[in-house]
Amino acid sequence: MLFDAPLRAGIIGGGFMAEVHSRAVRAAGHTVAGVSTSSRASAQAAAQRIGAQQSFDSALELIASPEIDVIHVCTPNDLHAELSLAAIAAGKPVICEKPLATTLADATTLAEAACAARVPTAVPFAYRYYPTIWEIRTRIQAGEAGDLLLLHGSYLQDWLAEPLSTNWRVDPAKGGVSRAFADIGVHWCDLMEFVTGHRIVRIAANLSTPYRSRGAASASCPVGTEDVATVLFETDRGAVGSLTVSQISRGRKNRLWFSFDGSEGSYQFNQESPNELWIGGLDESRTITSGTAGLRGADARKYALLPAGHPQGYQDSFNAFMADAYRAFVGESVGGLPTFEDGLRAAAITDAVLLASQTRTWAEVAPAPALALPLKK
Structure with missing residues (x-):
C-alpha cells in the first residue's frame, strides 16, 4: 500500500523521543495528526507539548483511526511488539523505536509480519544520517x-x-x-x-x-x-x-x-x-x-x-532519517534506510551478548531468518 503526501503521523508516547519524532515529521513536510499516551489527561498534555492536532484515549484507537496514516511507537520497550503488530495488521507504515522488541523471538515475529503484509517500516538508527x-x-x-x-x-x-x-x-x-x-x-x-x-x-x-x-x-x-x-x-x-x-x-x-x-x-x-x-x-x-x-x-x-x-546536530540527523522514511512510505526508493530488518539484527546481536555474558563463552550471532519478502528496496 502506498500513501500520498503529506502524511498524517500518529505518535504513541509522550516523552523525549515523541518530541524528537514530532519535530522531524514536521521538518519533512508532514503533519502530526494525533498522539496517545497512558491516559487521556497525559495525552491531552502531550498534544499541546508536541503540537499534535488531537489526542486519542488509547493507542489502539489511534492506530485504527482513518485520520492517521503512519504510526510512531515511542513507548516503553515492553509495548513495542504489541503496538507495532497492531499497526502492521492495520496496514499502516510503522516507525518503532529501538529495541524493536524485548526478545529476539518477538523481533523476528515483527520482521516477518511486516514482510508478509508488505507494510513499510523503519527503526530510528538515526546516527547513520550524519x-x-x-x-x-x-x-x-x-x-x-x-x-x-x-x-x-x-x-x-x-x-x-x-x-x-x-x-x-x-x-x-x-x-x-x-x-x-x-x-x-x-x-x-x-x-x-x-x-x-x-x-x-x-x-x-x-x-x-x-x-x-x-x-x-x-x-x-x-x-x-x-x-x-x-x-x-x-x-x-x-x-x-x-x-x-x-x-x-x-x-x-x-x-x-x-x-x-x-x-x-x-x-x-x-x-x-x-x-x-x-x-x-x-x-x-x-x-x-x-x-x-x-x-x-x-x-x-x-x-x-x-x-x-x-x-x-542530532535533530538534523533525525530529521534526515524521518525524511527518508516518509519518502519510502510514499513509494520512493531510498538507500540506507534502517527498517525492521535492522531492528531484528540488533535484537540478534543483543541476544548473543546476553548469552555470552551468561555462559562466559563465545556466542554466535543468530543468522537472519529467510523472510517472505525483502524489507529493503
Missing part, C-alpha cells in the same frame, strides 16, 4: 582504508551515574533483560556494520551492574539490568573488535565514538563532535569538517545541508 558517517562509509567502500583489521569504540553516557537516579528502563519487565547494550550499544553496532559492511558473527561479553538498587532509600528498587557492557567480537571478514557501553560514566553525556582501523588508513568519529571526522595515515593525519566543500561522497553531500562552519 554527513560524516556517509563520508566514512563512501571512503571505506572505495577501498581507502585497505583491509579493515580492528573495529573498536565505545558509547558512554552518565544519566544513570548517580545511584539515586532511576527510570522505567531499569525494570526488566518494561525495558527488557538488557538495558545499556539494548538501549545504546546497538546504535554503535548498527553504525559499525552500516559503515564498514562487516557483520558481527561471534561475541564474548561481560555485563556489569555496580548499582544493585536505585532510587531513594525509602523507595529503592532492585536493579536487574546492566549499567555497563564490555564486548569483544569477530566479523565475517576476519576483523576483530571491542566495544564498551556505559550509562554511568560521569561527564560523558552521549559519547558514541569509534575508530575503524585498516591496513591503509583509520577513520574516527565522535557523536559529540559529529561534524568532524579524523582520517589517520602513517605519514599524515587530517580532520575533515562536514560541509559540502569538504565531502567527496554524493550521499554525504546530500545530507550536508549547511556549509562548513555551520554545525549540524
